[in-house]
Amino acid sequence: MSSLDQVPVVAEDTDLSGKAKKRLFVGLVLGTSSIVCLFLAALWVVPYLGLSTIHPAIPWVFGMLVLAIILLVLWVSFGLVINILVGKELPLFKRMRGVTVRLYLPLMTLVGRALGLSKDMVRSSFIKVNNELVASTVRKYTPNEILLLMPHCLQNADCGIKLTYDVHKCAGCGKCPIAGLVEISEKYGIDLAIATGGTIARSIVIKKRPKLILAVACERDLASGIRDVYPLPAFGILNTRPYGPCFNTQVSLEQLEESIRTFLQPRYLPEEKPADAYPVVRLHRR
Ligand code: SF4
Secondary structure: OOEEEEOOOOOOOOOOOHHHHHHHHHHHHHHHHHHHHHHHHHHHHOOHHHHHHHOOOHHHHHHHHHHHHHHHHHHHHHHHHHHHHHOOOOHHHOOHHHHHHHHHHHHHHHHHHHOOOOHHHHHHHHHHHHHHHHHHHOOOEOHHHEEEEEEHHHOOOOOOOOOOOOHHHOOOOOOOOHHHHHHHHHHHOOEEEEEOOHHHHHHHHHHHOOOEEEEEEOHHHHHHHHHHHOOOOEEEEEOEOEOEOOOOOEOOHHHHHHHHHHHEOHHHOOOOOOOOOOOOOEEEOO
């Protein structure tokens, strides 16, 4: 494998713009809610005749129950859409991030699939909305309350250094983004960890007990990671995969640093570093 070109890491984003991701998410929330409400209504209508033979009042009791659930679904959907549009959690609609994470993402993935949308498109819109809710609801943090959680695939595949237990063993050669990540971690005094999979990531979170996670990964791992650690706030940054999944992946260090500066208490902010001050990462072809 040889070094063929030298390019700066490009800021990550998927094909959809931020606004398009939010619109997609709102559409999926509304579509999913409509399907759930129709399903609940059908639950009442279908056995209506059968229930009335037991007692004339039973269909109405059952109907009131179904109506209460439908109203709850509509209330939650309304709150979720309002929070997404306003960009923060409103007092009347607290805990909407939890509803999104726990309930809507799995349902929306199913609805999205039925509509021909890719899972990554749905996940990406979910991550965008999650990030906005996290950024709008959480307080500012001290450096030791934040954890930078990175995927193993950022490390150059030819590098033999084992980083899982100590990322600072990186020799800083600049062949992958790890050197820049170590630099950022030292600059802000924030813990940096590399996980080789979901299980290791969970054990790192349990051991370090952060109050906020800034995680880099692909759409699938970020969406499942955000769900796994809930109610712990996790802010997701998508990696880029110029050589395909899980191989010499890249991340925008500028985007990561910008996120750190969003969440860090102002008194811990060092002087701004010029955007082009990080080592340029050499990209290798397979
Ligand atoms: S920057 Fe160099 S030494 Fe550090 S992990 Fe990447 S390839 Fe290995």
